[in-house]
Amino acid sequence: MLHSTLNTNAQIPRVGLGTLDSRGDDGYNAILDAFDAGYRSFDLAYAYLNEEPMGRAFKHIIESGKAKREDLFITSKLWCNDHRPELVLPAYQRTLKNLQLDYLDLYLVHWPFAMPPDSLPISKDKDGFTPVERIPLSATWKAMEELYEKGLVKAIGVSNVTVALLYELYCGCKIIPAVNQVEMHPFCQQPKLISFCERIGVHLTAYCPLGRAAKSGDVNASNHPVLVEIGKKHKKSAAQVALRWQMQRSQNISIIPKSVRKERMIENISIFDFELTPSEMEEIAKLDENRHVIDVEALFDIPLFN
Structure with a gap:
């Protein structure tokens, strides 16, 4: 497995x-199957409502002697209703308890906006809007920095943060985010964000690296004709081409394709035995339409990416 070096040297x-x-x-078995397939990095979040079975899976892997804790790279995320600075540490401790772990390798602010503590992961107020609180990302980040300074977490970062928000945070923080996790696939390539993150030493993790069906149309790398044709030349699937493309774009990018099917997990990780040509990379670059499959405005009534 190839690795990237974070600004913490992790x-x-x-x-x-x-x-x-x-x-x-399904979640429990997915962790075990992925481990057997060679995965050592696992991306979780409190809002995914699956911490308990994931924790049982990690406990089984470690107690069975298949791996030491330090062999795994485990990420989780702070949900929007825990953005008040005094809630960050309790939220982190709750996640550790659920996962049956002593520490996380990476803890991210899931979204750069806050909700009231009593709100559900996806909730609406009496007027039909997502309730928000006036808590700046910088205030939540200071509490995240305290987690890191106390040695409770190995690295801290953000998720779904634009260049403008990241620059504002960068200018005022003590600890530069180690990671910014964002949606990134052939139809939403984010080249300016990649360039900026490289300049300031922030690693990028791509979620939804294959896209998926979206309301705006089919945004699915697994069956796109351009990727299918390129895959035939390398005896690889279209999905493997899309994932390999991310690997070659920058050493500063990691990917987290999701699946509960072991055969698909194996396919997604089997992308290090071929290389795309410069002309193939250019052909894929032409697919960019800045199309997000995660409709943030529909979920939260916040046009974050507009």
């Missing part, structure tokens, strides 16, 4: 397992 695997919608026994 090594993050270039390919990890996304776990959104992996719940109950």
